[in-house]
Amino acid sequence: MGYCVPENTPSEKVILIILDGLNYEVARDCLGNLMAYVELFKARLFKLRCELPSLSRPMYETIITGTRPIDHGVVHNDIIRNSRIESIFSLARSQKLTTAAAAFHWVSELYNDCPFEMMEGRYQNDPEQLIQHGIFYWQEQYPDSHLFADAEHLRVNNDPDFLLIHPMNIDHAGHRSGLLSADYHLAAKTVDTVLAEYMQKWLPLGYQILVTSDHGMNAECNHGGTTREEREVPLFLLGDSFSWLDDLQPEQLHICGIVCETLGIRDHGKLLPSRPGLA
């Protein structure tokens, strides 16, 4: 496979943040805190085009497994079952790494128990599960600030090697008011303010952090189609271990492989960005 990950890249702890439903241009224009890191060359921002269909559950599986919906089979939101292929979670567990997630309950359904039961599923701690430590929510307007506090609780108490954080209020505002609305833009700015504080804490501790989205949003308050607004999403990379990507253009399908490489998982078999001529 034609890629150039430096040999002996150290294993690092990774935080993957999926800001549900965040269009690329709104990310670039509204996430002032993250863009401050980009301006100072302390972070990289890439424009990704999400796979199709531009829907949440298919894209969660795409990001976390590095495969397209037509290959992983979760082709719409109502396919409620476990993932059937290797994911960041399963690969990390096979290497005896610790996994955690603060996320919408669909993530629990993909990698832990399915269907999700509210009373039993809210807090999960089971070393045998793919997500060993989880806090899951089911109301889309569950405050992003609380979700990040849940994630911080998992980080402090369980010291995960891989932590997934997945807030939903940007997507919720988009469905309520659309891409061009003040409501949608304010939801992006609100989570950026939350991120501002956590970045100050996590980056000095050496965490390698990816911030991306599953899909975008259109002015008609939905997504699922093929327009630029629905497909273009950001990928912010914060941390020293991503320097090997500097002159490459990652795609959404590469996020899984990039996370595995950063965690020190080798022979993961997942797609990675390649240099022209080396593929």
Ligand SMILES: [Zn+2]
């Ligand atoms: Zn949505």
